[in-house]
Amino acid sequence: MRKKIDARIRTLVENCVKLRQRGLFVVIGDKARDQVVNLHYMLSKASVKARPSVLWCYKKDLYMSSHRKKRMGQIKKLMQRGLLDPENEDPFSLFVASTSIRYAYYHETQNILGNTFGMCVLQDFEALTPNLLARTVETVEGGGLVVMLLSGLSSLTQLFTVTMDVHSRLRTESHQDVVGRFNERMVLSLASNPNCLLMDDELNVLPTSSLIKYIEPVPLNADGAPANDPSRASASELRDLCDSLADTQPAGSLLAKCKTLDQARSVVTFLDAASEKTLRSTVALTASRGRGKSAALGLAIAGALGLGYANIFVTAPSPENLKTLFEFVFKGLDALDYKEHIDYDLVESTNPAFGRAIVRVNVYRNHRQTVQYIQPQHHAKLAQAELLVIDEAAAIPLPTVRQLLGPYLVFLCSTVNGYEGTGRSLSLKLIQQLREQGAKLASSDAVGASGSAGRTFREVTLNEPIRYAPGDPVEKWLHELLCLDANAHVPRPPTKLPHPEECQLYYVERDTLFSYHKASERFLQSMVSLYVASHYKNTPNDLILMSDAPAHHLFVLLGPVDESANVLPDILAVVQVALEGAISRASARTSLAKGDLPQGDLVPWTISQQFQDADFPSLSGARVVRIAVHPELPRAGYGSRAVEQLKRYYQGDITRMDDASDDDEAGGSGGRGGGTAAEGKKRKGGRAEGDGDKGSTLRTETVTPRAGLPPLLVNLSDRPPERLHYLAVSYGLTQQLFNFWRRVGFEPLYLRQSASETTGENTVVMLRPLQHPEVADSEWLRPFVEDFKGR
Structure with missing residues (x-):
């Protein structure tokens, strides 16, 4: 019908x-x-x-x-x-x-x-x-x-x-x-x-x-274009730029391949740096996904070949990531009238793991020139390099990227948000360092100093998307849902910084945080932006851990809060913890005997396997998954204050006296359940409209945010804690982080012998014992520490 x-x-x-x-x-x-x-x-x-x-x-x-x-x-x-x-x-x-x-x-x-x-x-x-x-x-x-x-x-x-x-x-x-x-x-x-x-x-x-409900067709102009098309002005500027450089080679031919004005300007910047042919120069390109970064790098490499660069090296986490880059190298060469098999040929990888990816381009029109892929860890092979191109630099460990920089021209690009979510760390650390070096070099040149020890630095950002129009509503929805646009939501630090002793740690009620109320959304975006600004690698899947994982809990460190003010408080630090342990001895012995350790409970399984102790998993603890301090407030004591408050909370030192009788009921089981039963009761209170009506159907219900939610922030004295035996942390070992965790009372118990492929760092596990009513010996952790030191 x-x-x-x-x-x-x-x-x-x-x-x-x-x-x-x-x-x-x-x-x-x-x-x-x-x-x-x-x-x-x-x-x-x-x-x-x-x-x-x-x-x-x-x-x-x-x-x-x-x-x-x-x-x-x-x-x-x-x-x-x-x-x-x-x-x-x-x-x-x-x-x-x-x-x-x-x-x-x-x-x-x-x-x-x-x-x-x-x-x-x-x-x-x-x-x-x-x-x-x-x-x-x-x-x-x-x-x-x-x-x-x-x-x-x-x-x-x-x-x-x-x-x-x-x-x-x-x-x-x-x-x-x-x-x-x-x-x-x-x-x-x-x-x-x-x-x-x-x-x-x-x-x-x-x-x-x-x-x-009231959608109307978009009106069209006489030429068939939408009446209010914001991309028309950008397209006109792109044509003007291409026309102005039409007689300048190789830029004129390459700009014709650019799709957006931002992309064309980035190619011009790359070619300007290449035409200067100075050592120790860096051009950094950062953008969101789908902005044409790899294509711009590919056109820039073709331009560098046209300018006579002989030894060009390209690196990325895998040569498979360079498909788009090499595609636009060839498009650029075609635009410069290079002919495959006559002026250049390509070499594919014989490594099965790389899937016949292109790893080398040989050019021999005027003289011998090569574009060669190298793995990031092979920085020693760059002795004869004239140009190094680093694609998706944020996916390469930061120490490795620093080792790749040398006395040659460097082009690097990085995704600063998107599903990889890895670029914010690079933009904060490496690019900030290069920016400062470039500023010092510029000032020294102004006074006539030599400045040969620093690197000149240029920065380019792409904002206009390639695949779709600017301001695409689906992109905006996706970025807000997955908190991808972290740069725009980093909260400003308070104008008057409070002393760490004046700051208090608050428990974040996750039901309210993820309820999609306007105030909750702003608070969530600010929390995730601090994560991204402070941590090495973030992915959208981290949001599932924050929202749904039953063992995970969130805390924020705030300055003195004026409850009469109708504004969200300034976040100084965010702490995410995972409750671990409270595993039955029978389960622990069975899993250790099989060597098949279940997912989760990272610290209990790691320590029990390392020390062959089947009793350790029965202890309950909280692992600090992340602690993120505002990027503009480093070493101000806020991280130490947050950890100290967390220790006092889980020891029961903050809970009000009239709640002391309830402590055993709330957390006396050693963390079992993690408060999820209480959360389940609270969630039964308010539901989306239409959910509770049996007669409600798909065609009549209207889904709205739940009403009757608990407060977003809970004072620690109002929430009975889960009584734990220890606090723990697992992280990539650096001197700075190790000093911090030692200063706040943590002791190392495990050090992984092989470095992580992601960060290039060795994982270390550190613990701090807590006072527990069931443990008489407060020095129970000391034998583990001494055993670790003796290895």
């Missing part, structure tokens, strides 16, 4: 195409898959270019085999059973046969990075993680659609309690009750995205899509 489709669906698809923005469609119902055909048809009709390609991501089981021959066999079996009429083939089979579809398991989605699709379909919602969401959505081009399929649901609020696959990795023996706060926040955030539309499997628009 034919049915008239809601005009708002078609209008949103057409508006996305006109504005080069992406649309997000959430289809709920057991037949959601069938509506992909209709959405793709509407997208094809609205697009003037070729039929959009599709990326289809799934966990394990597809609706039908992705292998064409196997699929034909399945269709043949259906025909033999009389379940398929060959004369009246269903639209979905026609869609599959006539569309270019790339199928990808979720665990293989790293292989689709750098590719671009017109539509992305995400099925098996329970397998999604923040990393996967960011990785897949970013592959969709402007004017494309992201379609999420949710089957087996009769209400949106059922998503709040869906058991996600990632939850199994968050449970430990003593902390089993996972609360799906991330899902709740994600569902609530969909209503704030103007390019998001929620509908059932019959294409009925759901009331939650309130912003789409």
Whole structure:
């Protein structure tokens, strides 16, 4: 039976195409898959270019085999059973046969990075993680659609309690009750995205899509362009820049390959530095994902070859990461009239682990020139280098990047946010150091000094996206949901800095933090921005640990709080702890005997395995997962104050006297349960609208943030602590960090013999014993420390 489709669906698809923005469609119902055909048809009709390609991501089981021959066999079996009429083939089979579809398991989605699709379909919602969401959505081009399929649901609020696959990795023996706060926040955030539309499997628009209620078609000018297109001015400036440098080679030919004004300006900056041919010069390029960093580096390398550079080295975590870079090296060479096999040839890797990635380009038009890939740790091979290009420098350990710098021109680029989430540390540490050196060199040149010991430094930032238009609502929604745009939310330090002794540690109520209220959102963004500014590596998946992990708890250090002021307090430090231990002796002995240690409980399993002590896991402790101090307030004593307050809290020194009788009930079990039972009771109080009504249906419910939430910040004296035996920390060993943890009373018990591939540092585990009513010997940790020192 034919049915008239809601005009708002078609209008949103057409508006996305006109504005080069992406649309997000959430289809709920057991037949959601069938509506992909209709959405793709509407997208094809609205697009003037070729039929959009599709990326289809799934966990394990597809609706039908992705292998064409196997699929034909399945269709043949259906025909033999009389379940398929060959004369009246269903639209979905026609869609599959006539569309270019790339199928990808979720665990293989790293292989689709750098590719671009017109539509992305995400099925098996329970397998999604923040990393996967960011990785897949970013592959969709402007004017494309992201379609999420949710089957087996009769209400949106059922998503709040869906058991996600990632939850199994968050449970430990003593902390089993996972609360799906991330899902709740994600569902609530969909209503704030103007390019998001929620509908059932019959294409009925759901009331939650309130912003789409009065959507109007975008008006077009006489030339067919949108009336208010912000990218037109940028495109005009790009044309003017290309025209002004058309007679300047190699810049004139290379700029014609640039897609945005920002990208063209970055290539000009690279070529300016290359044309000077001075030693000890660095150009740093930072940007979010999808801004064309690797393409700009590739064009810059082609320009350097045109300027006569003979020995160019390129490094990245893996040569597979350089696919886009080398693609644009060749595009640049083609623009400069170089011919493959005549003027240059390429060499692919013979290492199976690198998958035939390009590792060398030999150029011999005027004289012998090479572009050679080297692994980051092989910095000793750079003796004859004239130019070194470091792609995705933030994914390389910071000490290694420093060793790569030398007496040659250096181009480096880094992602400062995005799903990798690794770039903030590099921008803060290495780039800040290079910036200071460059400033010193400039001042010394001004007074006539030599300045040969420093490096000149230039910095370029790309803001305009390549795949889609600036200001894309789906990008804004994704960045806010996953807290990716950390640079914009780093809180300002207070104008009057309080003395550390005046500061107090507060417990953060996670139900309220992830409730999607406006004040809670600002506080969450500020907390994550401090994480990113202070820690070496962050990924969106860290948000799941913060929100859903039953053993994890959050604290913030605040200055004196004026409760009458209607503003959020200034955050001086954030502490995230994971309750560990309280493992039964039987489980510990069984796991140690098998050598198969469960996930979680990092410190108990590490120490028990190292010292062959099956009793240690039965002790309860709190591991400091992260402690992030405001980046503008280092060494001010706030980190030490936070750790000291944490120690006093878990020892029971802060709890009010009238609550002392409740301590054993709250935490006397040695941390078992981690307070999740109490949290579960609190969560039953306020629910999203429509969840509690049995008659509520998908088409009538409106999902809104819960009411009756507890306060966001809880004074430690108002929350009974879990009584613990020790505080612990595990981190990459550096002299500065070791001095800090020793100063606050921690003792080393374990040092990993091999360095981490991520950080280039050796992991160390340190503990500090706490006073516990069940432990008479306060020196119980001393034998472990002496044993460690004697090794």
